[in-house]
Amino acid sequence: MGVQGLTSLIKDNSHIYRDVQFRDSRLVVDGSNLSFHLYCTAGLDQTYGGDYAAYENLIERFVKALRGCGIQPYTVKNGVSIFQCDDHTDKKLETKKKRAKARIQTAHKNSQGWRNGAIMPLMCISLFRQTLVRLEVPVVRCFLEADREVAALASDWKCPVLSNDGDFYIFDLPAGLLPIPHFQWQKAAQRRYVPCKKYTASGFCSFYNIQRRVLPAFAVLAGNDYVKLEDMGVSLRLEHPVRAPNISWRRSHLEALLCWLGDFQEPQEALVAALKLMGEVSREKEAEVLQRLSVGMEEYQLPPSALGRFFTDGTVPPLPPKDQGLVPDWIRLPFTEGRLDKVILNVLRLRRVRLPSMVEHGRLTSSHLTSRPIRQEMYGLLLGEEEVEEYDREGLLLTSRRVRVLMEALEVEPSCFQGVEPHLRLLVAVTCYWMQNASPTPDLELQHALLLGLVAAHTIQHVDELLSDVCVVALQVKNKNATQSPVYFVAHAFNQWQSCVMVSMQLNQLLGFPLPEPQTTVTNSIIKSLMLCGSNCLLLMFSRLCGGKLFHQLVHRLWGGVHPELLLTRTPSSLELYRTLLAAVQQPQHRRTTHSLEDLTANLEQLNLPDKDKEAARSAAHQPKNPSI
Known part of the structure; x- marks a missing residue:
């Protein structure tokens, strides 16, 4: 981002930076930048489908380190995806197309074992926000790109910005920029401050003898x-x-x-x-x-911050003037709080969506094809009969196509949820859909491995029990390949499931959460106890959201002849849950009752109203439209 080559130029003249001991201050965090940096510099998995629990634990340790130094982070995230543009002139579109093409090539090479670039696993963005909310870290999403809002808020508050985006070398920030690569938060526990380097525009201009203006x-x-x-x-x-x-x-x-x-x-x-x-x-x-x-x-002239009052008294920023005729006003609060995914705003504003890259072989069809009917349902609720331009890949080429809306997504009957606890129902519904629509159709081992992973995601107790059982079986089964390499079609099947989960969560948000979102929590005690199982079982440690490594490991075990229920024989509660899930996904599938577009869209505003206004909205909806009738 920013001026090409500027970061390297400053790095080679490192005396432009000033060493500081950062403590007892507000800190405005570039959330999109930090989430990518944390995951991709920690050596976490990018091939199997995601080390989600390890990532969650990393975020927890980061927040704890800051709070131990009296640092209060305020996280600001982009309101446009990595392929959307911040206005209707598309002035950054070509730049982002080039980056999207490069990511397709990187994802393909990484699927073959290369490491020539970073690809974030699909659910990391949702997990980053969910973890921060759970830890009570203030998080806000901008309607546009976050750079100017981050800079404006830091300027108003006279506190530094934490980011690795080169644009912040140009903004004249009163308290400067703390570049993420030099932010040594891991050393904070011993010192009660974070050793880091600080950049200021005044220091840069003084070094090169130019005016800050x-x-x-x-x-x-x-x-x-x-x-x-x-x-x-x-x-x-x-x-x-x-x-x-x-x-x-x-x-x-x-x-x-x-x-x-x-x-x-x-x-x-x-x-x-x-x-x-x-x-x-x-x-x-x-x-x-x-x-x-x-x-x-x-772009470098900072307006007064629209986010300061949201953090201090909950005042929601207004929509940008150009979007007020495109985006309904009721979206402002849930979107700013992050309860609505940013793809919803991008569909309304730009009629354009770039589907995130995943590590998969270029010869396989895009995993996002499986979830397209679910996206069509969401587009229909948002746009009616209009079209959305989707950017995905075909082979190794970046392609786009127009997607017609109002096509029903294949869903399950509510009866399939019998016996399934609420926080697992969305994942059960997605799994039913995946089993019917993934291409090629997942074989039984893949299906059973995914259900076992859902058992692992059920509760902290079941995670401990299941992983303990898998560890025991792993020691009993004489497998010559103790650390199996990922099989590309197994990764492809898991990617298709993750794509369906991601889009279903977006649609679930839009509908006002008719099903609870899956929980993604983990405790250090479980991680420490699993460390005792030996290095061969480290692949099983991080299983949140049916973690990719667990899925691959279970598939290998089942291919080796292990019956799925054998993994659960020591834990009757987990075995019972597994049988409940198996019965749920094996029920005959039917399309749900079709509702008209008017019925569905009429509920969207009410679903996202504050609780105190919902009853009034319901009462108004039942009043006769024509008083004379």
Whole structure:
């Protein structure tokens, strides 16, 4: 993100940073950036389908470390997905398409055992927010991209930002930026402060002898996610000093640009002068370039924060003016609180969705195809007869297609929930759907492995019991391959299930939670007790949401001839639950009773009203529409 090459430039001139002992302060956290960094730098699984419990434990330890130093984090997350754009001009769309194409290639290579990039498992985003809410860490989701809101809130509160996004090197933050890679929170317990490095725009400008007001001009002339000179068919012809062999052209160009900007006091003055360094261009072209550069600089002008009052007294930020005719007002509160997924806002605003990449072989069809009927149901509730443009992959190519709405998703009859506790019902319904619609159809071993995983997700007690039994059987079964490598079609089946879970949770949110969301909690005592089972059983430790490693391990055990109930013989309660789930998913499946679009959409606003307003809304709904009748 941000100016390409700027982070590396600052890293090579590390004395721009100042060492600090951070404690006793508010901290505005770039949530999207932190969630990715925590998972992908901890060595957690990206191949089997996700180390969800390990990730949850990591988040808990991070929050505990901050609180032990008197640091109060306030987490701000993006309101647009990684492929959406923050306005209707799509000025970042091409940049994000390139990144999406790169992720498809990375996911394919990672499925073959390569490690040339990071792909977050599908449920990590939901788990990150859910864990923070459980730990009572304030979390808010923006309607647009979070960068400006994060910077504006930190500016109002005079506290630092925690992020690894290069855009924060340009914002003039009063308390500066704490780059995540230098934020040594793991050392906080012994010291009661977090050793870290602090960046300030004033320190950067002093080092390069330029005015702070000129930094936005530097960003747009160097090229960022919003504006690039090459996209406008022009280039900046600067005199580069002779560079050392180990210095890249990009770094040399940035340093030459910074040196040149030292002669200017105001950013607009620099932009006008830059036009003379672009060769022979027409007046019309000059006007176009100047206008686009000027608009690009506006991204770094901070408005008053719309989030401060939400954190202090619950005042919900208004919708952006351009969206007030597209997004119903009742969405504001549940969306800001995170009770509605960001995909809902993106569908309403842009009619565009990018489906997250998953680690899977490019020769297989996208796992998201299985969950498409569920998404169609959600699109229908939101848009009626309109279309949504979905971006996914076909093989290794980024593709898009128009998805018609109002097509019924295949669902189960309520009778299948007999005996199933409420917090497992959504996962049971999704599993029924997955067994009928996954391609290829999951074999019995895969089906039984997933049900065993759901037993593990039932309660803390059952997790302990099941994993203990699996450990015993693992020692009894003479398997020459103690640590099996992932099988790509097993990973593909699990990815299809996760995709169905993700979309079903989004639809469940939209409908006002007719089914409770699955819980994803874990305790340190269970983790410590499982460590005693030996290294061969470490693959089984983290089983939240039917963790990917547990799923693969169970499949291998069942392929080896182990009967699924053998894993549960020592724990009658788990065996009973397994049989209940098996009976539920083996019932004949039927489409649910079809309701009209008007019936369903009429309930959406009421479902998301505060509790005190719901009764009034229900009463109003039952009043005659025509008083004369």
